[in-house]
Structure formats: structure tokens, C-alpha cells
Amino acid sequence: MAAVNNDTLRQQLQAGADALALGLSDAQITQLMDFLALLQKWNKVYNLTAVRDPQEMMSHHLLDSLAAVAPLRRHVAGLLQERGVAAVKLLDVGSGGGLPGVVFAICCPEVDVSCVDTVGKKAAFIQQAAVALKLRNLHGVHARVETLATPFDIISCRAFASLPDFVTWSRAALVVPHGVWLAMKGKHPEEEIAALPADVSVFHVEQLAVPSLDAERCIIWMKPA
Numbered sequence: 478m479a480a481v482n483n484d485t486l487r488q489q490l491q492a493g494a495d496a497l498a499l500g501l502s503d504a505q506i507t508q509l510m511d512f513l514a515l516l517q518k519w520n521k522v523y524n525l526t527a528v529r530d531p532q533e534m535m536s537h538h539l540l541d542s543l544a545a546v547a548p549l550r551r552h553v554a555g556l557l558q559e560r561g562v563a564a565v566k567l568l569d570v571g572s573g574g575g576l577p578g579v580v581f582a583i584c585c586p587e588v589d590v591s592c593v594d595t596v597g598k599k600a601a602f603i604q605q606a607a608v609a610l611k612l613r614n615l616h617g618v619h620a621r622v623e624t625l626a627t628p629f630d631i632i633s634c635r636a637f638a639s640l641p642d643f644v645t646w647s648r649a650a651l652v653v654p655h656g657v658w659l660a661m662k663g664k665h666p667e668e669e670i671a672a673l674p675a676d677v678s679v680f681h682v683e684q685l686a687v688p689s690l691d692a693e694r695c696i697i698w699m700k701p702a
């Protein structure tokens with residue numbers, strides 16, 4: 478597969494990963510660049526994302542998703558070391574072109590990532606990316622999340638739905654008792670938090686700094702109360 482022939486983009490990605498102290502290998506940086514190339518190529522056919530400019534895909538999709546990797550790794554380490562979970566399974570809901578699910582699968586090889594989307598061609602794209610990028614820990618699932626009951630340790634989303642809809646629709650797929658929701662949001666979503674079901678609690682609001690992006694970002698971490 479031809480990688481994006483753009484040294485500037487690769488340098489921006491490397492600088493962003495360094496700023497986030499992710500310690501990514503050259504192979505992981507190459508996988509991320511190859512994913513960007515796949516997104517660009519298949520976006521024309523599959524309409525995976527409204528973002529078309531490669532520079533914007535880098536900042537608004539890849540670097541934005543990378544900003545959540547360190548918090549995810551910290552939580553995964555806790556599950557493996559303190560909770561005795563043998564293999565961590567993550568469900569990325571409404572993953573679209575694979576954001577943040579594919580980025581998580583590349584940066585966290587110890588996590589088994591399933592990307593669910595109700596649009597068949599988007600789930601097919603994830604399957605295709607898993608093969609092309611040789612990611613055995615990545616799966617595309619074509620379904621409405623409301624129909625899933627397979628247990629996952631972490632359920633993530635980005636640009637998917639309001640927090641109440643996200644937790645309600647995905648609840649049957651969350652492992653009890655240690656399962657958590659990781660919702661990537663822009664501004665602190667005060668009204669959505671206030672509208673959460675009574676039996677769901679927010680245990681951490683984590684501010685994120687996205688390299689090359691001057692925008693408010695945070696993770697809303699939630700669990701069943």
C-alpha cells in the first residue's frame with residue numbers, strides 16, 4: 478500500500494505524538510500514516526468523513542484521537558494490573574471512518590477494539606483497514622449499538638450522540654461491575670451530564686490538549702452508579 482507521500486504530515490504526526498509523550502514506534506507512526514492514506518482514498522467512495530483536506534484530517538481526526546490515548550492507556554493499565562482483567566475489550570460506538578477506534582487499536586496493541594457503525598460500508602472499511610494495516614486487534618461491526626449485548630470493558634465514542642443516548646443505547650454491552658464509558662467531547666457538556674440517567678455517574682472529567690489544535694476537548698468518564 479502506498480503511504481501518504483507527505484513528509485510534512487509525518488513530521489507533524491511525530492511532533493504531536495512526542496508532545497503527548499506517547500512513545501510510538503516508527504512502525505506505529507507508519508501505520509497511522511497508512512490509515513490516513515486509506516481514509517483519503519476510500520473517503521471518495523464511501524463518504525467516511527466530511528473532512529477532506531489531508532492537513533485537516535491530521536489535526537482534526539488523527540491528532541485529536543491521539544490526545545485520548547494516554548488517558549486510555551492509564552485506564553487499561555489499571556484494569557490489567559489492579560482489576561485482574563485478562564484481556565481488555567473496547568467498543569467504539571458510531572466509529573464512522575474509525576475515529577478514535579483505529580487510532581486506539583494502533584497505539585494500544587494490548588486492547589481488542591471493535592468499531593460499530595450502523596452504516597455497512599463504514600464497518601466494511603474498518604475490516605479492510607484491519608487487513609491492510611495488519612491489525613489483528615481491530616474489528617468492524619455492522620450493527621446498531623442498541624442491538625449489541627457482547628460485554629466490553631470500555632465503551633468509547635466521539636461525535637456520536639448526547640451522553641444520555643450514548644449510555645442508554647450501549648448499556649447492554651458494558652461489563653459489570655468494572656465497565657466504563659469514555660466519551661470524547663468538545664466543551665464541558667454540562668446539560669448532557671445533568672440529563673444522565675440516575676444510575677450512571679461521571680467519575681472524571683479529563684481535559685485534553687490536542688497538538689496543532691486550539692480547541693476545547695475533554696473526556697467524560699462514566700460508570701454505572
Ligand SMILES: C[S@@+](CC[C@H](N)C(=O)[O-])C[C@H]1O[C@@H](n2cnc3c(N)ncnc32)[C@H](O)[C@@H]1O
Pocket residue numbers: 526570571572573574575576577593594595596599620621622623634635636637646
Ligand atoms: C458524526 S459520525 C462520527 C464518526 C466518528 N466517530 C468521528 O469522530 O469522526 C456518527 C456515526 O455514528 C453512526 N451511528 C449513528 N447511530 C448509530 C447507532 N445507533 N449505532 C451505531 N452507529 C451509529 C453513524 O452512521 C455515523 O457514522
